Structure formats: C-alpha cells, structure tokens
Amino acid sequence: MYPRIVIKTTKFEHNLRYLQELFSENELSLMAVTKVFCADKRLVQILINNNVDFIADSRIKNLKSMETDVPKVLLRLPMISEVREVVKYADISLNSELRTIDALNGAAFEERKTHGIILMIDLGDLREGIFDISEAKKIVNEVINMEHLHIIGIGTNLTCYGGIIPSREVLQKLVDLKDELEEIYMSEIDIVSGGNSSSLKLLLDNKLPSGISNLRIGEALVLGRETAYGKKVKNLHDDIFTLEVEVIELKEKPSLPIGEVGMDAFGKIPVIEDKGIMKRAILAIGKQDVDYKELIPLQNIEFLGSSSDHLIIDVSKEPSIKVGSILKFKLTYASLLSLMTSQYVERKYE
Ligand SMILES: *Cc1c(COP(=O)(O)O)cnc(C)c1O
Numbered sequence: 626m627y628p629r630i631v632i633k634t635t636k637f638e639h640n641l642r643y644l645q646e647l648f649s650e651n652e653l654s655l656m657a658v659t660k661v662f663c664a665d666k667r668l669v670q671i672l673i674n675n676n677v678d679f680i681a682d683s684r685i686k687n688l689k690s691m692e693t694d695v696p697k698v699l700l701r702l703p704m705i706s707e708v709r710e711v712v713k714y715a716d717i718s719l720n721s722e723l724r725t726i727d728a729l730n731g732a733a734f735e736e737r738k739t740h741g742i743i744l745m746i747d748l749g750d751l752r753e754g755i756f757d758i759s760e761a762k763k764i765v766n767e768v769i770n771m772e773h774l775h776i777i778g779i780g781t782n783l784t785c786y787g788g789i790i791p792s793r794e795v796l797q798k799l800v801d802l803k804d805e806l807e808e809i810y811m812s813e814i815d816i817v818s819g820g821n822s823s824s825l826k827l828l829l830d831n832k833l834p835s836g837i838s839n840l841r842i843g844e845a846l847v848l849g850r851e852t853a854y855g856k857k858v859k860n861l862h863d864d865i866f867t868l869e870v871e872v873i874e875l876k877e878k879p880s881l882p883i884g885e886v887g888m889d890a891f892g893k894i895p896v897i898e899d900k901g902i903m904k905r906a907i908l909a910i911g912k913q914d915v916d917y918k919e920l921i922p923l924q925n926i927e928f929l930g931s932s933s934d935h936l937i938i939d940v941s942k943e944p945s946i947k948v949g950s951i952l953k954f955k956l957t958y959a960s961l962l963s964l965m966t967s968q969y970v971e972r973k974y975e
Pocket residue numbers: 658660683700701719782820821822823841842843844845852
C-alpha cells in the first residue's frame with residue numbers, strides 16, 4: 626500500500642551503535658529521542674535491544690506504549706493536568722515550574738513512586754527553562770522537602786526557538802551551575818544534560834566541556850545530521866527513511882488555470898506562473914500527510930502545489946514516469962515528523 630515510508634532498520638541500528646560508542650568513549654549517557662518517529666514500535670525495540678541508556682519522548686502517549694526497563698524520560702514540560710500519567714509512564718521528566726513539580730510530588734505519592742526530575746535552565750534560546758538562577762536555587766530548596774521526587778539532573782535546550790548555537794562557554798555555565806545547586810541540594814546531581822543534536826558538533830570537535838554528562842539525541846540518530854549547522858555527520862546514515870508515493874494521474878495540461886480566479890482549497894488566492902503546456906502528474910498524498918516543501922525528490926521533478934490529498938508535480942523532465950509509477954523522496958525532520966504521524970502512511974521495514 627502507498628504512500629509508505631520505507632525504513633532501513635539496519636541503518637538505524639548502525640547510527641544508534643555509532644552514537645553509543647562515541648558517547649561511551651566520552652563518558653556521556655545517551656537519551657535516544659523517539660518523538661520524530663512517533664515512537665515507532667520496531668525502532669523503539671532496536672533501542673531496547675541495544676541497551677540504550679534512556680528513551681525520551683515529548684508525549685506521554687508515546688512513552689506509555691513502550692514496555693521496557695530502560696528509564697523513560699518525558700521531554701516536554703509536563704502539564705499539571707497529566708501529572709498522574711507522567712509519574713506512571715515516565716521515570717524522569719524535564720521541569721521548570723515549581724507548581725508543576727509540586728503536583729508531580731503529590732502524584733508520585735499517590736502512585737507510590739519516586740520520580741526523577743531534570744531542572745531545565747534557559748541559557749538564552751528562550752524556549753523552556755528557568756531563566757533566573759535565583760529561581761533555580763529556590764526550586765532546589767523546595768524539592769529538598771519533597772519526599773517523592775529527586776533531582777536527578779539539570780539540563781538545557783538550545784537551537785530550538787532562538788537558534789542559539791551551543792558553545793563551550795554557554796555549556797560551561799551549566800556545568801558551573803551544577804556545583805552551585807549541588808551545594809544547596811546537599812546531594813549529588815548526576816546528570817548534566819547539555820542539549821540535543823545541535824550539541825553533537827561540539828562533541829565531535831572534542832570541545833564539549835567536561836562535566837556535561839548527557840545529550841538528548843533525535844535528529845542525528847534518524848537523519849544523520851548535527852543541527853547547529855545542519856551538516857551531515859560522517860559515519861552516520863542520512864537515508865534511513867524514504868517516502869514512496871504513487872502517480873494517480875498523468876496528463877499534458879497548461880500551467881495556467883483557465884477561467885476566473887477565486888480561492889484555492891485552502892482559501893488562498895493562487896498566483897501561478899505561465900510556463901506553457903507541461904506534463905503534470907498527481908501523486909496520492911496531500912497536506913494532511915506532509916508539507917511538500919519538506920520533501921526532497923529523488924527524481925528530476927518540480928512541485929506545483931498540493932491540496933488535502935493531492936500533490937501536483939511537473940514531470941516534463943522525467944519521461945519514464947507513468948500512471949502507477951512510484952516516486953521516491955528523501956525526508957527532512959519536519960516531513961518525517963508529519964508523515965510518521967499520519968495514519969494514512971504505511972511503513973515498510975527493510
Ligand atoms: C526534541 C527534543 C530533543 C531532541 O532534539 P534533536 O534536535 O532531534 O536531537 C532534545 N531535548 C528536548 C527537550 C526536545 O524537545
């Protein structure tokens with residue numbers, strides 16, 4: 626059945642093992658992030674079989690689907706409305722709000738569990754995290770008295786909203802803060818989680834400050850890229866996932882629509898360039914599944930536009946394409962995310 630994503634599981638496992646080796650050489654633990662592939666069961670099983678240190682996801686629903694002894698980490702700050710599920714299905718969560726932390730403590734009591742928290746510190750990217758260090762100290766002081774929680778680590782997230790690149794100086798601040806907070810906590814804080822795939826570049830250049838003990842890696846694992854500069858990482862595969870889509874119509878038509886111009890299917894007034902008669906194909910996939918601007922064609926075709934379930938392309942330069950042909954595309958982070966989320970896209974494992 627099409628459309629489908631072909632997943633090369635041996636390449637995924639190669640990327641995982643390469644990262645595991647790199648991390649253990651550098652005394653780092655690896656949190657493998659599963660959200661971009663919606664915690665696909667087969668891929669999660671590969672993580673488990675290879676004894677990955679932690680499995681991390683933003684959604685409780687994804688963590689709930691995993692049965693494993695590998696510690697599970699909730700990446701997105703918990704909603705207060707979901708704290709019972711958080712302590713039930715995650716061993717650790719990332720946090721920045723005292724109210725939420727307090728609610729987690731209550732939930733952990735009710736579930737008879739001890740829940741680990743990683744305090745998120747905002748080092749300037751301005752997505753999540755405690756910005757004011759005095760607030761971090763205050764929270765640590767409060768958690769001392771919360772019987773069902775322990776601070777297992779501190780962490781930061783960069784290159785997500787503000788595009789801030791993790792530098793040695795920025796991450797050193799996190800390492801220094803750990804010592805300060807440990808003094809207040811009067812106990813060791815194990816993990817210093819120095820970011821996501823954008824911190825991989827520092828690691829590869831041997832510039833990660835000592836004291837950083839963990840990274841949370843999604844994109845590099847699945848797409849073989851560090852994300853500070855968007856470069857492919859040598860020795861990692863960038864072609865684990867391929868989208869395959871079928872041609873359902875192929876005709877010569879003008880490039881310019883005929884008649885009075887109103888709105889398109891999404892209420893926008895289309896502006897279309899006249900390129901004369903062209904060979905146009907319709908593919909059976911649409912906006913409901915993916916934004917075509919995030920697809921990387923493996924044939925010489927050009928995108929013309931899409932609606933909910935149709936993608937129109939110019940195939941004038943690919944005479945071998947017929948009705949029923951299967952076209953292939955490489956994926957970006959955004960297209961992989963939305964395609965794995967669409968229930969209309971099948972998966973084939975190789
Ligand atoms: C998604 C996410 C990650 C993983 O990011 P990648 O760029 O895919 O490696 C790490 N940490 C947090 C908090 C996240 O939300």
